[in-house]
Amino acid sequence: AVATYNAVKIYGKIGSESAVTALNGVSLEVPLGQFLAVMGPSGSGKSTLLHCMAGLDDLTSGNVIIGSTNLNGLSDRQLTRLRRNSIGFMFQSFNLLPTLTAEQNIRLPSDLAGSSVDEKWFNTLIDLLGIGDRLKHRPSELSGGQQQRVAAARALLSKPTVVFADEPTGNLDSKAGALLLGFLRSSVHEHGQTIVMVTHDPNAASFADKAVLLADGQIIHSIESPTQ
Amino acid sequence: AVATYNAVKIYGKIGSESAVTALNGVSLEVPLGQFLAVMGPSGSGKSTLLHCMAGLDDLTSGNVIIGSTNLNGLSDRQLTRLRRNSIGFMFQSFNLLPTLTAEQNIRLPSDLAGSSVDEKWFNTLIDLLGIGDRLKHRPSELSGGQQQRVAAARALLSKPTVVFADEPTGNLDSKAGALLLGFLRSSVHEHGQTIVMVTHDPNAASFADKAVLLADGQIIHSIESPTQ
C-alpha cells in the first residue's frame, strides 16, 4: 500500500554546518493490510519518515509510492487530494485547530473533502475513544490524553486506506492505550486498512504484525510479530 | 515542601451543564526531598493538580502551600516571583516559545528572574540530555523527544526547590527516558530538591519514592516505593 525507495531527507542547506540528514537512504515496503511499527531512539528520523511517506513533506531524493502513485510526480493540488481521500494522520503533537471544538476538529477533513460522514461509525469511534462528553470543548479545555484521542478520531473517521500514527499512545494511560491499539489492530482486519505506527513503546509495538528499527536515519533491523 | 488541602477545581460556570469538576477535594503533603509520582487515567485531573500546586492556576476552593507560603494570599506579582525563584515546570505539551532557539528557551526563566546561570551546570544538563547539537535550532526544527528534553533543561537549569514534571518521558525512548528519570532521582538526593511527577508509565513511577493514584479528581490510593 505504501513504500519508500532510497528515501533521503536533509534539513537545512545541504553541505552547510547546520544541515541535518534525518533520513539516510530508507527503503521500506508496507503491503496492503499490514500493521507496521516503526521504532528507534529520539531523533532517529521516525516522524520525518512518516511525514514523507504521507506526502506532508518532500524528500531530498528517493521515492514514495502510495498505492500505485509516485508522489514525486504530483502537483500540490493532486497531493492534497490524495491525502484527503486516502490518508489519515495522527500527529505527535496532535495539531488540532485551537479555535474549533473537538467535534469540529474531528469532522474537518471530511468537510474539506466534501465527503459525507458515516454517523454510525462516528458514534462507534467516539464511544470507543471515550470522548463523547468532550465534543463541544476546544483543545485547550481538554487533557493531553483527550486531545490525543480527538486526533485519533479525526484520523480514523473517513476509514482511510492508510493510517499513519506518530506515537499515538504517548499521552494515554495503559487502559486507554490498549483500547486504541486493539482498535487499530481490528481495523486492519475488518476494513483492510494499512497502518504505519511510530512508537517507542515495545508494548504498543507488540500489537503490530512487524516492526522496523530506525537509527540515524536508516533501518537497521526488522522483526516479524514483535512480542514483549 | 508543597501541600494541598481539600483542593477543588471546577472548570466552567459552577452548576452549568458543561462544568467539569477536575479536582474534587485533594489533600496531599509532599515533604522536602521527596520524589512523588502522580498517576491515574487520562482526564483524572493530574495536569490540573500540578498546575494548581505550582500556582499556574487558581483553585475553586482549598489551599496550596509552598514552603510556608499559602498561595491564596499572594498577588499576581508575588506569585510570579515565587514561581521564578522556587519552581521549575515541565509541561505536558512543552510550551516552548516557537520564535526562540532551544538555548534561548532554556535560559529564558533565568534571564527573566535576572539570576546568573551556573554555566558548568548548564553544560552538565545539556550533555546528559543529549541536546548539545540542537541548541541553535528552534522548536519546529526539533523532534518531539528533543523538544521534551529542551523543556526538561529549562525546568532544571536554576536548580529550583520544587520541580513539577507533567509526563516528562512521554516522547522519549526507553534509554533517554531512563537517563532523565535517573537524573531527576539523583537531584533529589544531591540538591535536596522536591519532585512531583505526573506519569501514566509504571516504569517511570518506579523511580519515585512514593506514588499516588488519582481518579475522577480524587486521590484513591497511595503506594510507598512503587516497584514494577
Ligand SMILES: Nc1ncnc2c1ncn2[C@@H]1O[C@H](COP(=O)(O)OP(=O)(O)OP(=O)(O)O)[C@@H](O)[C@H]1O
Ligand atoms: N479549561 C478547561 N475547561 C474545561 N474543562 C477542562 C479544562 N481543562 C481541563 N479540563 C477537563 O478537566 C479534566 C481533567 O483534566 P487534566 O488535564 O487535569 O487531566 P489529566 O489527568 O492530566 O489527563 P491526561 O492524562 O489525559 O493528560 C478533563 O476532563 C479535562 O477535559
Ligand SMILES: Nc1ncnc2c1ncn2[C@@H]1O[C@H](COP(=O)(O)OP(=O)(O)OP(=O)(O)O)[C@@H](O)[C@H]1O
Ligand atoms: N525542520 C527541521 N530543521 C532541522 N532539523 C530538523 C527539522 N525537523 C527535524 N529535524 C531533525 O531531524 C532529526 C530527526 O527528527 P524526527 O522528528 O524525525 O525524529 P524522531 O525519530 O521522530 O524523534 P522523537 O522520537 O524524538 O519524536 C532530529 O535530529 C531533528 O532535530
Ligand SMILES: [Mg+2]
Ligand atoms: Mg517524532
Ligand SMILES: [Mg+2]
Ligand atoms: Mg495531563
